[in-house]
Amino acid sequence: MTSTDASVPPPDRDAVVDPGLARYLANHPAPLVAADALIRDESDRVLIVDPVYKPGWDLPGGILGDEELLPGLLRELDEELRLGDVRTGRLLAIDSVSKEVYGRVLIANICAVHLCRPAVADNLLLQEKEIRAARFVPDAEALARFPGPLRRRFAAALEAERGSHTAHLRDGYPVPTDSRDHYAMLPAPMVSATALITDERGRVLVAEHSYRRDGNPYGLPGGMVLAHETPQQGAAREIAEELGLTDVPVGRLLGVDSAPARAHGRALDLHIFAVGPLTDQQIAAIRFPDGEIVGAHWLAPDKAVAWLPERVGRRVVAGLQALATGNIAHLTRGVPQVGSPVGIPPARRAELEKGGLRPADHVAMRPKALTASAVLITDRRGRVLIVKPTYHDDGRWLLPGGGVDSDAAETARQAAEREVSEELGLQLRIGQLLATDWIHRPPHPVAVIHVYDGGVLADEVFDAIRLPARELSEWRLVDQEELHGLLLDRVVPRVHACLAARACGTGAVELLNGRPVAESVVAIVHRGSGELLLHERDEHAHCWPEYWSLLGGRLEPGEVPHETLARELFEEAALRIGDSPQVVERLWDRQGSQPQLVTVYAVPYDGTVDDLVLGEGRQLRFVAPAELDAYRMPPYLRAVVDRWLAARSTSAEEGTR
Template identity: 50%
Template sequence: MASSPGPSPEPEPVPATAVPPQAAAYLARHPAPLAAADALIRDGEGRLLLVDPTYKPGWDLPGGMLDDEVPHEALEREVREELGLGTDRLRVGRLLAVDALPREAYGRSLLAFVYAAHADPAPGIGELALQSAEIRAAAWVAEDEALERLPERLRRRVTAALAAERGAHTAWLHDGHPAPADGRDRRAMLPAPAMAVAAVVTDQAGRVLVVRRTRRGSWDLPGGTAHAQETPEQAAVRALAGELGLVPPELGRLLAVDSVPARLPDRAAAVHVFHVGPLSPEQAAAVLRPDGGVTAAEWLTPREAAARLPHPAGQRLRHGVEALAAGSIAHLAGGEVRTGSPVGVSAERRTEEESVCALSMPELIAQRPKLLVGAAVICTDESGRVLVVEPAYGPGGRWQLPGGGIDSDVGETPRQAAAREAREELGLPLRIGPLLGTDWTTPGPDPSHTQGLARITYLYDGGVLDAETLAAVELPPAELSSWRLVAPEGLDEVFVPRIAGRVRCCLSARGSDGGAVDLVDGRPYCELGQQAHPVEGLT
């Protein structure tokens, strides 16, 4: 500071593109607060780097006063001078706090900036080149101990900066205390996990799309981080368009939610995993020409893709595919299945938890295997031919019995469902006869096979329909496109083997006094022998 005031120095010339000379002269003479910039630096163990200045009592953060420079440039200079860490070793990150100190604190108003700064790898204390005239010592210190070492005014500022580091805001302080803010501002500054999205993109062959990004070099699912004003669904649509040029006509359902714990200085994250697809061959081929932040994209089987992806992305994919097949959702934490998740808990783990009564009733219900329940009617004409219907959706040439799912949520029974389906699909008020059989369909490796779930179908006698009744059949055009009559010997031509076997067994039961037949995958249970218990240990 000058010993006595003197005439104001002439301002240095400024480029014509900056500010007019008159304004530049005014700014050069205008009183301004002091300014300082400090760095919050952590090592791999989450400890903070503190320095012990020679010119004042108490420990401090690395950093110092600004010259005629912007704050982050001043911080880079101060850390280089104090510790010998250049920009090749230290990167100044985001602004965590701005503290406005009144002139009563240091004789001049002061703006103190606190930045997150990242050294990778973090240097050992012996690697630092301390500026002996200003820095007596440096130390990596656990967070609680670091706060204890700092002077009170600085402790308040650093406490606020640490809270901002865990959140999504920059702390605005008055002498270390939060500046007044209305309710909207306070809500915006609340600590919150980062929101991210990932997509399980499938093609018509059941393959999954994986991408490799420029920034990290590792394989991942398509996706990204949600912006503050986006829902997860909006973020997923934006990420797919930006990474792959893919604008899905409709984002699929939510498959998994993964809560990722924070590891300082990162934030916790909530990852929503959505399904997209199946893509047409044209759409699938188009995404193999990525650009921007994606350097490669490949279509792989779900098993190959899960093996290609690092943890936890591989776990999200594996359990997301399980959820897609099961019609459910996976609840994950860091890629691992949470207790009570409807999908992903292994049979071994479930059995162990149930044996020691480790689950609450809601968790038990959520984890137990689910199945689909349906009802169908077997109607014939007077010649014994079976009435079958062709769905209007999906690929053509598929035939099935009239029937559908049971609306158990509204109290519908299997027999009531059979009557309703006959009325809706055939337009006939059939009188449902005896139960002819039940067929347990085991889930197969292909998710399209009963959607990855076991299914039990109740098969009822729909009666013998005369020509007048058949002429009154009226199909719902949005659901069924046609119907026909098939002789018993022609069932293999219209049905897959398990459905053809199911119908033949029920036709046999209709003409016998043995009652309903117990079927597994279209075959009588009594004929299966040891195949009835594929799980080792069951008898």
């Protein structure tokens, strides 16, 4: 295909011409029209020529005859330089030169013209009667060589080349415009929008395009933002055009990725928006109306990144991090920039901090933690108050509480008071802090939960509870052992730890992901005769070395208390227990080497000490309750055993009445 075929549409043969109008126009005086070409080589230098017929350097081109603009420009290039293998681009500048300059009004146009193949100035075939020399030079050199009027016109064309407008000049100077035209003509970066679409399984939609960019057909849905659109509106239009999704809202901004003016001659600001998670019904409705996308692949994030071009993959990584942490990524060519709240690895952040950062960048780059408060409220029977939120569809229950409005200078305690008032309609005096719980569940931001004591309330106080219908649907009081199945698994240990801290009066305790930093179990192993099994620890024991204690030990990572109990009893004494050992109580041991929550179980045993196999420590021994004073036990465990014995005695007495 020739350059003329590619650049200039054929004339409309069916156009109706008024003969009278044609005769009038043929004799009507008209200004001269000139067309010049702004041509660049592979090094981004501009082609200039030295014409024979006037002093100074010029752009290639000339005065048009009775011909259209682009065909006339192509003719001039062919006549002057034998430069025919080119594509005409857009009109960059139009300059109305007054008749005082040349004796007639001249309309001078500068158009972009692109080489179809590399060209060297020395290889151009110059029309010697018109052109002395031709060369490719940098923009600054061209400006220095051009005479004043052309210099101004060329400078305006350079500005237009970097923008999206056509420069409108008079004698080389911008024509005054109103404010709307002024802003429409300002050079500006291109703006595009892309959608990071996820489903309910956490997968990412990777679009397969009908074309290949850098040999890769995969990308994210999206495209250029139109002049009248916001980036979010552009993203919504693109997913409607490309995927047929007209009822899926575009979510929040996840990041902005800027690219300098290299590939396309203008800078590009790409906005990344969250869309979804899509339901299975929405996924089933995906179509490809405009044919630009031919396939939609739902991939795990790491696989999606592997499929995508490198820069797009980096956008996905940063976008997902921003989605999980509530931040916005600041990228350039896909690379997180200094000050970006997400995307900068901890090691790189540490290097930057050592090198010195501006305070604003330091604050922006530091990881953030969410802060919330919860309130533990019980009745006189020890039952725990829990509430059911309307904004979760998984049936979960929660302790009363919510986020701390730290931006409004609210403290965690004030948040607890406010949440009780808003959620329950009660004005309670919030008691002591029972626990701080550090919740770390990547990729989500860390959350710090402060649990306060809401007290033991009378029945008439519970009767006064009034729930906000939009937030909570119901409340109830439940026994401690009924919390499983109602609260999330990570919340149940938090409640148990706080109940124990309240009962022991130990003050605030430290929790990690709902569990104490240190946690142990012990078993009151008892025989029908009333004897209790004691275990003498050796000097290597972690807690209370060389004391007589109960069988048990610390929880290992991933264990829950009853699993630890089964493991420890078998390791220490080859003792096997049933699936549902009885919980006696939970309490905090703050007298040992490290504060720890201890869950105490009662385990019946009908064998003898000879049936047991010592696995750790010095010895095992069954001891009658009356003889316990002869054995040095940790004080907190001795108190637990005494309370258990007293409760058994009371229960036995009541059973004989």
